[in-house]
Amino acid sequence: MAPLEKTDLLQGTLDLLILKVVALGPVHGYGIAQRIRQISSDVLQVQQGSLYPALHRLEKRGWIAADWGESENNRQARFYRLSAKGRKQLAAEEETWNRLSKAVALILRTAE
Amino acid sequence: MPSQDQSPRNTSDNIDREIAHHIETLTEANIAQGMSPEEARHQALVEFGGREQVKQSVREVHVSAIAESIAFHLKAALRFLRKSPSFTLAVILTLALGIGANSAVFSAIDAVVLRPLPFPNGDQLVRLDQHDIQGRDANRFVAPVRLEDWNRLNSTFQSISGYYLDDLSETSGPLPEKVTEILVAPRFLETLGISPALGRQFTPAEEHWGGPNAVLISYALWQRRFHGDPDAIGKELHIGSRRGDSFPIVGVMPASFQFPSRDADLWAPSAPDAPFAKRRDATWFTVIGRMKPNISIQQAQADLITVQNQLGKQYAKPDSELTVEATPLKEVIVGGVRSSLWLLYGSVSLLLLIACSNIAALLLARTTEREHEVSIRFSLGASRKAIVVQLLTEVFALAMIGSLVGLLVAAAAARGFHLLAKTLPRAEEISLNWRVAFYSLAAALGTTLLCGLFPALRGTRRGLAHTLAAGSRTQVSARNPLQWALVGVQVTLAVTLLIGAGLLLRSLQQIARVDPGFDPSHVLTFQISGSWGETADMKSLIQHVNRTLDSLRSLPGVVDAATADSLPGVAFLYPLEFKIDGKIEPGHPLLANSRYVSAGYVDTVQIPVLVGEACKPDSTISDILVNRAFVSKYMKSASPVGHVLSEAAYNDFAPKGIIRGIVGDAREQGLNTQPVPTVYSCFSAPIPFPNYLVRTAGDPMAMAETIRRRIHEIDPSRSVYAFAPLQQHLDDASTENRLRTTLLALFAATAVALACIGLYGTLSYLGRLRQREVGVRLALGAMRNQIVARFLAQGLRVAIIGCIAGVALGLALSHFLANMLYGITALDPITYASVVCLILFVAALASLIPAIRAASINPVQVLRDE
Numbered sequence: 001m002a003p004l005e006k007t008d009l010l011q012g013t014l015d016l017l018i019l020k021v022v023a024l025g026p027v028h029g030y031g032i033a034q035r036i037r038q039i040s041s042d043v044l045q046v047q048q049g050s051l052y053p054a055l056h057r058l059e060k061r062g063w064i065a066a067d068w069g070e071s072e073n074n075r076q077a078r079f080y081r082l083s084a085k086g087r088k089q090l091a092a093e094e095e096t097w098n099r100l101s102k103a104v105a106l107i108l109r110t111a112e
Numbered sequence: 113m114p115s116q117d118q119s120p121r122n123t124s125d126n127i128d129r130e131i132a133h134h135i136e137t138l139t140e141a142n143i144a145q146g147m148s149p150e151e152a153r154h155q156a157l158v159e160f161g162g163r164e165q166v167k168q169s170v171r172e173v174h175v176s177a178i179a180e181s182i183a184f185h186l187k188a189a190l191r192f193l194r195k196s197p198s199f200t201l202a203v204i205l206t207l208a209l210g211i212g213a214n215s216a217v218f219s220a221i222d223a224v225v226l227r228p229l230p231f232p233n234g235d236q237l238v239r240l241d242q243h244d245i246q247g248r249d250a251n252r253f254v255a256p257v258r259l260e261d262w263n264r265l266n267s268t269f270q271s272i273s274g275y276y277l278d279d280l281s282e283t284s285g286p287l288p289e290k291v292t293e294i295l296v297a298p299r300f301l302e303t304l305g306i307s308p309a310l311g312r313q314f315t316p317a318e319e320h321w322g323g324p325n326a327v328l329i330s331y332a333l334w335q336r337r338f339h340g341d342p343d344a345i346g347k348e349l350h351i352g353s354r355r356g357d358s359f360p361i362v363g364v365m366p367a368s369f370q371f372p373s374r375d376a377d378l379w380a381p382s383a384p385d386a387p388f389a390k391r392r393d394a395t396w397f398t399v400i401g402r403m404k405p406n407i408s409i410q411q412a413q414a415d416l417i418t419v420q421n422q423l424g425k426q427y428a429k430p431d432s433e434l435t436v437e438a439t440p441l442k443e444v445i446v447g448g449v450r451s452s453l454w455l456l457y458g459s460v461s462l463l464l465l466i467a468c469s470n471i472a473a474l475l476l477a478r479t480t481e482r483e484h485e486v487s488i489r490f491s492l493g494a495s496r497k498a499i500v501v502q503l504l505t506e507v508f509a510l511a512m513i514g515s516l517v518g519l520l521v522a523a524a525a526a527r528g529f530h531l532l533a534k535t536l537p538r539a540e541e542i543s544l545n546w547r548v549a550f551y552s553l554a555a556a557l558g559t560t561l562l563c564g565l566f567p568a569l570r571g572t573r574r575g576l577a578h579t580l581a582a583g584s585r586t587q588v589s590a591r592n593p594l595q596w597a598l599v600g601v602q603v604t605l606a607v608t609l610l611i612g613a614g615l616l617l618r619s620l621q622q623i624a625r626v627d628p629g630f631d632p633s634h635v636l637t638f639q640i641s642g643s644w645g646e647t648a649d650m651k652s653l654i655q656h657v658n659r660t661l662d663s664l665r666s667l668p669g670v671v672d673a674a675t676a677d678s679l680p681g682v683a684f685l686y687p688l689e690f691k692i693d694g695k696i697e698p699g700h701p702l703l704a705n706s707r708y709v710s711a712g713y714v715d716t717v718q719i720p721v722l723v724g725e726a727c728k729p730d731s732t733i734s735d736i737l738v739n740r741a742f743v744s745k746y747m748k749s750a751s752p753v754g755h756v757l758s759e760a761a762y763n764d765f766a767p768k769g770i771i772r773g774i775v776g777d778a779r780e781q782g783l784n785t786q787p788v789p790t791v792y793s794c795f796s797a798p799i800p801f802p803n804y805l806v807r808t809a810g811d812p813m814a815m816a817e818t819i820r821r822r823i824h825e826i827d828p829s830r831s832v833y834a835f836a837p838l839q840q841h842l843d844d845a846s847t848e849n850r851l852r853t854t855l856l857a858l859f860a861a862t863a864v865a866l867a868c869i870g871l872y873g874t875l876s877y878l879g880r881l882r883q884r885e886v887g888v889r890l891a892l893g894a895m896r897n898q899i900v901a902r903f904l905a906q907g908l909r910v911a912i913i914g915c916i917a918g919v920a921l922g923l924a925l926s927h928f929l930a931n932m933l934y935g936i937t938a939l940d941p942i943t944y945a946s947v948v949c950l951i952l953f954v955a956a957l958a959s960l961i962p963a964i965r966a967a968s969i970n971p972v973q974v975l976r977d978e
Contacts, residue, residue, distance in 0.1 A: 029130055030137045048160050053169040060173060073140055077133045
């Protein structure tokens with residue numbers, strides 16, 4: 001499957017993806033991009049120009065927190081992890097997403 | 113948990129490192145796929161994309177939140193203010209005046225009263241006076257030997273020094289120039305903590321008797337005579353007629369050093385070991401001391417009293433009769449004007465409060481008009497906080513502009529203060545500085561909260577959202593009580609200020625009515641230089657002064673001439689205790705002010721001789737005149753002429769005197785002071801540079817040049833200076849009083865104007881708001897004059913309540929003025945009554961116009977519009 005264009009990502013979806021990936025454990029920016037790509041089998045490719053502003057925005061809202069640590073290649077990297085507030089937010093967004101996608105799927109099915 | 117690296121610098125650093133890490137990791141991944149290192153890095157960079165763009169958008173995430181909201185609010189505020197220019201201008205002007213006047217007076221208070229003296233650790237400096245224990249002699253000047261004893265024996269001072277002044281003539285130029293020389297005891301500069309800007313201090317040898325001559329010159333003299341040439345050091349000045357005449361300049365003092373007076377030109381040592389300085393009853397020095405750190409002035413004074421008691425055991429006469437008083441040097445310098453300055457500050461603060469409540473009322477009225485806008489915002493989901501912030505930002509923008517304009521006002525005022533240098537100590541230190549700017553900013557902030565917070569909270573109350581639905585018809589306003597309260601506050605404060613101004617004006621009026629007891633018109637005053645050294649040969653000094661007086665009298669246009677130790681009408685109190693015919697009545701001290709005058713004095717200033725005769729050319733110091741106040745207080749039964757008067761104290765400077773005559777009472781202590789019992793000794797040369805008084809036939813100042821030339825003819829080594837009509841000295845003596853009164857009157861007038869505008873504005877607004885109601889009433893047959901009466905009554909009711917509150921506040925505050933009043937008390941009923949009448953009259957006028965306008969509407973028109 002060809003990767004989706006950046007614009008195809010729904011507004012707010014990137015935040016949800018980031019929260020979900022970060023929920024798996026502390027991870028740096030490069031790792032987040034990689035994981036989204038791997039898990040989506042290369043369908044979703046996050047542009048750095050969106051990734052980093054999104055990370056800092058989430059951090060500012062207090063949903064994720066960041067600390068400097070050592071990465072697998074022995075370099076200093078900024079690791080992000082989910083805060084308690086972020087965990088609630090993730091749950092809420094997942095719920096919203098599921099309802100939304102179910103609704104969209106329902107419409108698509110019924111209208112066939 | 114938030115990360116620890118949130119400061120902007122850290123953020124920017126973080127982004128850089130984070131991006132670098134990403135690219136490196138990408139590069140490594142590429143290498144692992146088999147690319148060469150260069151290719152791998154290049155590929156990574158391409159894949160990452162616009163690095164700067166990423167950084168910029170991350171940065172925006174951090175900055176935008178705060179900056180955007182400030183910029184947004186300010187922009188919105190300015191847009192809103194531009195839409196109503198007349199409102200904006202009115203508020204800005206009011207605030208500019210309010211904050212400007214407030215900042216100006218603050219700059220004066222800050223420089224004069226709050227800041228320490230311009231000496232290092234100026235708070236350690238005190239003036240030390242000696243006092244006669246029984247109060248028989250007001251002389252506070254200290255003998256050189258005693259000063260040295262104090263300095264040696266105390267344990268609480270770093271050093272003690274002193275000074276006295278000589279008005280001398282400097283003759284190295286083409287014309288003799290009058291210079292004020294400060295003769296200083298050892299350790300003078302050390303005590304003040306000041307060093308010369310150029311050159312050096314005095315050496316110990318120069319401070320001893322018989323040592324080399326040396327002077328330090330003031331910055332002003334250096335500029336005036338040497339045009340700031342550094343080679344002035346080492347040049348010689350020819351001063352007076354002492355010790356070989358010539359004095360090498362050893363240093364130049366900094367421009368800011370003007371101690372003890374602005375006029376100081378030279379500082380020269382006065383040797384404590386001079387043979388003529390040995391007498392313990394000499395009265396020379398004004399003594400200053402620098403206390404050790406962490407010593408209180410009480411401790412220092414107690415210490416010196418102990419020292420003085422020891423000296424009293426050693427030298428029973430005169431030391432056992434003396435005690436010591438310490439006063440902070442700052443108090444000595446600024447104590448006189450402090451209360452005036454605080455009074456002005458209090459007044460401008462009241463004025464600012466009035467301005468604030470005026471603006472608050474305006475804003476409140478606008479808030480009502482903006483209800484619609486506010487409720488739309490609410491329904492669009494804005495939080496109350498956001499709307500309050502928006503409303504406050506508008507006021508703050510106004511206050512900031514007002515405070516900037518106000519700073520210009522303050523800068524102009526600072527220049528004005530400099531012109532008052534004669535009346536206001538430390539005036540030259542007043543400037544527009546960051547402290548004043550900061551104060552002005554704080555005032556703007558305070559004003560914002562004071563004016564804006566209440567209207568903003570009021571205008572955004574929860575229930576307000578309903579007004580959208582309710583429409584604007586039911587607006588017969590429930591907010592009226594608040595508006596009226598604000599008007600009431602304005603009237604109250606205006607009444608208070610007006611009472612203060614009224615009291616000061618009334619006492620000026622009382623002073624103007626007073627008969628001074630002498631005639632200051634057509635009297636010219638001046639001084640001729642001389643040195644205290646000349647007092648060593650008293651006889652020739654007296655002869656010299658008498659010859660000068662004779663020569664002056666022979667000038668055409670001169671009616672009479674005289675000398676005196678002080679000028680009539682200028683505060684000078686020198687009370688001494690006397691005894692009549694050698695008898696002292698215990699418990700009833702005979703205190704009288706002592707003045708020294710030459711023959712011709714009472715004729716020159718036209719004090720009437722009631723009994724006996726005045727000082728004659730051949731009178732001596734043992735010939736005495738007393739005034740009527742003295743006789744009526746102390747010598748009721750006896751016929752005074754012929755009785756012997758002598759000083760009760762140890763001081764034998766003035767020997768026994770015989771009363772030769774009685775003169776009328778004159779207000780020589782100042783026009784605002786009742787005549788006190790006074791003893792005049794006939795003595796033409798009490799000081800080496802006495803005040804000359806010349807009664808002229810025509811304009812006194814027109815004689816100045818003739819007199820200067822005559823003095824130069826008979827004594828070319830002396831300079832003549834300080835020419836001024838006697839009337840001018842009287843005016844100068846009351847400058848502070850007149851200035852304070854003028855300013856307070858100005859503030860009060862502004863306050864009344866503001867209060868009237870408040871009253872007028874509120875009534876007009878109310879008239880508009882109640883148009884429909886008035887229309888209905890008129891349609892139902894109400895008379896127009898009834899409507900006018902209703903509106904008028906509403907305005908007057910507030911004015912009356914304001915008057916009552918204002919009078920109460922005035923009564924409570926008036927005691928601050930008590931010391932500044934003459935001829936009336938602080939509770940003067942006439943003042944209070946006239947203020948109340950004036951305010952009610954003005955309030956009635958201010959209410960009448962909007963009342964008439966409100967009643968003159970056409971009911972048909974109004975009802976149709978509805």
